Amino acid sequence: MGKITLRNVQKRFGEAVVIPSLDLDIEDGEFVVFVGPSGCGKSTLLRLIAGLEDVSDGQIMIDGRDATEMPPAKRGLAMVFQSYALYPHMTVKKNIAFPLRMAKMEPQEIERRVSNAAKILNLTNYLDRRPGQLSGGQRQRVAIGRAIVREPAAFLFDEPLSNLDAALRVNMRLEITELHQSLETTMIYVTHDQVEAMTMADKIVVLNAGRIEQVGSPLTLYRNPANLFVAGFIGSPKMNLIEGPEAAKHGATTIGIRPEHIDLSREAGAWEGEVGVSEHLGSDTFLHVHVAGMPTLTVRTGGEFGVHHGDRVWLTPQADKIHRFGADGKAL
Numbered sequence: 423m424g425k426i427t428l429r430n431v432q433k434r435f436g437e438a439v440v441i442p443s444l445d446l447d448i449e450d451g452e453f454v455v456f457v458g459p460s461g462c463g464k465s466t467l468l469r470l471i472a473g474l475e476d477v478s479d480g481q482i483m484i485d486g487r488d489a490t491e492m493p494p495a496k497r498g499l500a501m502v503f504q505s506y507a508l509y510p511h512m513t514v515k516k517n518i519a520f521p522l523r524m525a526k527m528e529p530q531e532i533e534r535r536v537s538n539a540a541k542i543l544n545l546t547n548y549l550d551r552r553p554g555q556l557s558g559g560q561r562q563r564v565a566i567g568r569a570i571v572r573e574p575a576a577f578l579f580d581e582p583l584s585n586l587d588a589a590l591r592v593n594m595r596l597e598i599t600e601l602h603q604s605l606e607t608t609m610i611y612v613t614h615d616q617v618e619a620m621t622m623a624d625k626i627v628v629l630n631a632g633r634i635e636q637v638g639s640p641l642t643l644y645r646n647p648a649n650l651f652v653a654g655f656i657g658s659p660k661m662n663l664i665e666g667p668e669a670a671k672h673g674a675t676t677i678g679i680r681p682e683h684i685d686l687s688r689e690a691g692a693w694e695g696e697v698g699v700s701e702h703l704g705s706d707t708f709l710h711v712h713v714a715g716m717p718t719l720t721v722r723t724g725g726e727f728g729v730h731h732g733d734r735v736w737l738t739p740q741a742d743k744i745h746r747f748g749a750d751g752k753a754l
């Protein structure tokens with residue numbers, strides 16, 4: 423079980439309203455990612471679900487029970503922090519077993535759960551080490567192990583990978599996704615990294631100033647962003663946003679086109695421009711092209727196009743891939 427429902431949830435810190443009013447349904451077994459810029463309230467929302475903060479108003483239901491006033495330990499959720507919060511003087515085994523010993527579980531059952539978690543996380547050979555003798559990735563796995571042994575209704579991750587280097591982040595991202603696939607337990611994951619959100623989530627919740635901008639699968643958000651905020655936030659490099667024509671009902675419009683949806687040519691096309699910086703990523707190349715009267719446009723090519731700084735090129739947006747937004751920022 424692991425169905426979590428938020429109804430009209432509000433959070434104020436003194437006078438400051440951090441979450442004005444929020445409704446959200448998290449289904450059993452879903453991998454849900456809260457993403458948004460720094461300070462948008464992602465961690466606060468996770469802490470409200472965990473019970474580490476009290477809601478100012480509204481209701482939190484976990485598996486059909488009202489959990490709004492329930493103390494954290496009673497909610498059956500397990501939180502994994504970026505700081506790991508491991509005990510340096512305890513072995514890996516003791517660290518993982520810690521919450522079970524606190525709960526006075528039978529030693530045999532503790533043993534069974536710890537060795538099972540160690541197997542899942544590839545930590546079997548490290549059980550007698552102390553955290554100081556482990557790599558960053560291994561420490562992160564110990565922190566996850568401590569959550570697994572509790573057999574929670576849901577795992578709550580607060581930016582768990584932000585202390586790891588880039589390569590390790592990619593590895594751990596995959597490991598957590600695989601863990602989700604094998605455990606099939608609800609996971610709620612907070613990050614400001616839209617790539618993490620895109621690659622891991624079943625469902626992404628895009629937050630901005632304590633409000634939900636859009637909820638949907640990664641591809642839904644990518645293909646059909648509900649507004650300019652989501653269009654600009656999801657996707658790397660960012661969607662090109664260009665001033666569009668005035669529209670009778672909608673006022674000043676904005677046109678959005680992703681870098682992979684602009685065709686490049688040396689002959690005629692819609693817009694003529696000059697190539698600025700090229701970024702070669704190996705599989706893709708991103709050209710930054712200056713077109714008169716527009717912000718610099720980013721265009722994806724396979725890299726075989728062979729253009730250089732200062733070359734004249736023509737750009738043509740693919741007509742069926744153009745997004746349009748009204749003056750209020752909403753998709754038209």
Ligand SMILES: Nc1ncnc2c1ncn2[C@@H]1O[C@H](COP(=O)(O)OP(=O)(O)OP(=O)(O)O)[C@@H](O)[C@H]1O
Pocket residue numbers: 435438440458459460461462463464465466467614
């Ligand atoms: N205990 C607190 N007292 C007062 N204000 C707080 C408290 N905790 C958080 N805030 C404020 O609430 C807002 C949301 O903070 P929160 O940590 O949830 O954001 P976030 O989206 O997780 O940001 P980040 O990605 O930087 O961690 C911020 O403006 C923050 O300053």
